[in-house]
Amino acid sequence: MANFLEHVGHMHAALLESFMTYTSDGIVVVDLDGKVLEVNRAFETLHGWTREEAIGMLLPMTPAHMHDEVRQLYGEVAAGRDVNGYETVKLKKDGSWFHASVTLSPIKDDLGRVIALIGVERDITAQKRAETDLAKSEERYRMLVELSPEPIIGLDDYEVYYANPAAVSLLGAQSMQEVNGRCFLDFIGSEHAVDLAAYIEHLLGSEQSSDVMPMKLVRLDHTCLDVEVKVVPLASRGSSSMQLLLRDVSQRRSSEASLLETEMLYECLVENAMTGVYLYQEDKIVYANPYLCRLFGYGHDEALRLGLETIIVAEDWAALQSIASRTLEGRLSAFPFSVRGMKKDGTLVYMEGLVTSTKYKGKPSLLGTFQDMTYKNDAEEALRESAQRYQRLIKFLPEPIVVSDEGVVLYANKSAMKLFRAGEEGELVGKSLFHFIQADHHKPVKKILRKVLTTDEPSQFQEIQIVCSDGEPIEAEMSSIRIHHYMGKTVTVSVLRDVTDRKQAEEMLIRSEKLSIVGQLAAGLAHEIRNPLTSLKGFTQLLKSRSKDDAFYFDTMLTELERINLIVNDFMTLAKPQLSQFGYGNVNGMLEHVISILSHQAIMMNVALISKAHKALPDIYCDENQLKQVFINLIKNAIEAMPKGGNVTITAEQTNSEQLRIRIRDQGEGIPDTIANKLGEPFLTTKSNGTGLGLMISYRIVEQHHGSMTIKSSENKGTTIELLLPVHGEPLNKTPTAHIG
Structure with a gap:
């Protein structure tokens, strides 16, 4: 039995190690203060830090302004409460962020004490974007229905409960109230009312819409119009709700001519578009515009014999194929994507596109576009590399550098952290630069910062007094310059220099020179004073011995002469x-x-x-x-x-x-x-x-x-x-x- 339990224990350990290694969720173990103790590979991929870089860091993936909130959560978990599905924002090593769903759980020792916390992070940025897109899509649909020029009417048990403005106008009414609650069959000519009722009864509870049916519409003013009606069920089987899509076809010939003109215009636009356009049906391309053929290096006839899997890298095709299938099934209306394509000569091309479902010759098909983004991808990669080199250069530059926006610190490099004696970025970033400058220097510094925002020239170095994080003041110099387009803003970059040692050296030099001058002065002055002082003291003592009545005055004189002698002795101490x-x-x-x-x-x-x-x-x-x-x-x-x-x-x-x-x-x-x-x-x-x-x-x-x-x-x-x-x-x-x- 013991061997069996030991085997089960090893198996659980192996399963845990396998889960930590192969799960797609980022896993991080932190102590009760938020210091990283362990991370898995997915965490490294998710945040950009390696395991060695992350271990020992304090709340590296949490934005500075959220530290208090996270520590409060840690406290709740340490008290024994699990946190599941907590949605928040997480940081990456490069400073970017993403939406994440986080689960926090306590890790306990053998005595049941919480000794650490384990967090499981999942990137839900795409989900958040999808939710936003869904909300926008619903709003677009509502606006589409409301503003649609096509009449749309909602029925419940044949009674009108909704009509969009186009439908209200079609029925000859001035407002929705005039038709609300009326039986729609009253608006249909007698010869078609029975057929429409039969169609509706047949479609109740189904998920299929009717074919387009030609009918006569009787308006409120009793005039008639030729219309086409399509019945669309709105709910599950057994429901009596229907949506009627109507179209005035009284001017059909004019409309058909307009449609033909539109189709010709569409064909002209597609054929000459600077974007690849294709129709994909039954696993092959059935239409490709000239740009698409040129993009991949195929002739028109060659392109029509290709499948998308031929021109898209296999790895990316697997993801795109899933999107295509869901679009064809109607689960997606339109979906943007980014893939790598393969030209006829084997060259890679980076593309962005959009796919949507349509019908071609009566069959479901996909209408898609391809846009060559290779140049953009190369430019972005070069920009990222340049930005990383610039960030590393600034970070490790021996000169203290601070980036501020309207006086608020956005960034401070390592040398600046050392100058301000700050233990972590949170002690500087987000705070006012003037919090660290002695009050008497606020006005001239503000004047300099305002001036540099109007020119591309750096300011002269200005002496200021800095108050460090520990409250100690130091002497410094500051020069600033304007930088455009830093995180979308125009900011000020300030270079600081600690001149405390230089000032002290200057003061010591001045004091040394003073001492030297005073020593030389003291040598001459003491010599000149001492000789007459000795004579004065001697004659005063002689006069005192001869005139007993004025002893008080002579004693006073001797006291003052002795005081002069003491001063001379101090001089001699400096000089001799x-x-x-x-x-x-x-x-x-x-x-x-x-x-x-x-x-x-x-x-x-x-x-x-x-x-x-x-x-x-x-x-x-x-x-x-x-x-x-x-x-x-x-x-x-x-x-x-x-x-x-x-x-x-x-x-x-x-x-x-x-x-x-x-x-x-x-x-x-x-x-x-x-x-x-x-x-x-x-x-x-x-x-x-x-x-x-x-x-x-x-x-x-x-x-x-x-x-x-x-x-x-x-x-x-x-x-x-x-x-x-x-x-x-x-x-x-x-x-x-x-x-x-």
Whole structure:
């Protein structure tokens, strides 16, 4: 029994594998988030992605605007409900879409938990098109009947319930109400009324229409007309509903002459048409116009001995033969098709055509057309290849490129996704381009976009500030140009460049030049001030010792002279050479030492120094004394920025194997925007008695250590200073030597 069950299990597995492989329906297995786990061959054919490309993709076949709807369906299926026959739109790899009928079912593990979903997709685009065509056909039929010049009358148990305008006019009435409900036999001459009643009784419940019967029609004004009447049953056997097709034949001779003229015109049109026209009856061509003969390279007599299977590729003939059969049986009135034909010399020709049923010499036949579309097929293939090459070129171009329509993003290549730090296209596509541009730049960018739509020339690169998906701003340049006929629209293509590094390099160069100039100025200025300062201080002390009564004034003078001396010392720090002692030092130890030094000042100002430095930080290559000076300057500034008290938080962490990050954050009033961008310049300070040289010295020391210092501040929200220092970096001079500190 166990062997039998095992055999059945293997058989079921084989059947499942066979179904996955050979079914014409696309099958996809996704996890609960919509990530593709497995697809079958039919899915690859249906969507254009290979199995290797599809696996791991998130909702690849679902348009971005339908992601929420699909995830909701996934949730319902994950809760145990199957989704059958869900009609939606699916995407292909090339960006096109098709109508699909989808069935979703849960996949459960041994414990009955839903672990994945399986979807079965069927392309119903043709069905949708057929439904649309059917609705249009019904509407055309209604309009045909209503607007038909031929009188049409509907009878139910001999009483008139419908008459089209032509029939109302034929009966001599002004409106349908005049004939509605009347027995139609009242309008037939007495000599024909019995015959018509017999025909109707004979046809009741049948599916056959009567032959055309000549009769006399008695109009409401009692005048008579010669008419032909055809009776057509409208329902199944037993029904009393009939449709009468009438024709006024009083002017038959004139009509026959007109008909002959029409036939001659038709023959002339068909014989000279630039489309192949044929009549197909009893498995052979019984008529072929000259264009058809030339199209396939046969003479007229040769063509009349051919079957359609001779001039149509066998593979395509099988499908067309089915259409032809259904058309002959009356199940299809007309059907367009596309096939590959075979000329007499063996050359392939791509054709489009239309087939409809007709009668020829009293027998059912097919009337069809062939149009040579080879040039169109070749052109479309070349266009597709060109479009694919263009799309691939744009997609992988290293320059960020964004396509927008009236400011709405339609497409972004990989470089643009990287620039905007977007994880998926849905974060960009469909959103306003201005959502990612800083508000101050909206007006000039809109002006540029309006201008490029009026010319074929690209705009000049304009500096803007971009707000990335993660909220971080970056400096960029943008140039735009107009593109015609993109998905049927005139759109704007914008090329973006990240200039953040360039701007930072420019700022560093300017700051370096300022430091150099200030250093040179400080060297000369400090030298010139120090000599007279020493004399002033000495003579002031001498005068103080001789005049005890004015000691207060002399003390004030000495205090101010000492303040001048401190400023001169700051200048000398910038200007004089210092001996750098580089070696490996521990940042935790430096911070603890600095915090212990400044803790007394912090307590006096009601400020708490909070250290959150990671304990396991590696030693870095540095000059400890210089870094301590930087930490003292920055933490002291943070303390002094909070005269009413608060917290100063110091954090230190390792961002990667090569770099440490130290942050010093206060809760002060912040720095105004007008000053924040210029911090580090000499004599720029927010303190009433400061010189701005401390921050400038700190910048200088950090640059000597190949690091960087960034200041971020918001008014009334405090200031954060971030230092990035290399772990194994080397000083500007590899051996301890004098440098401008």
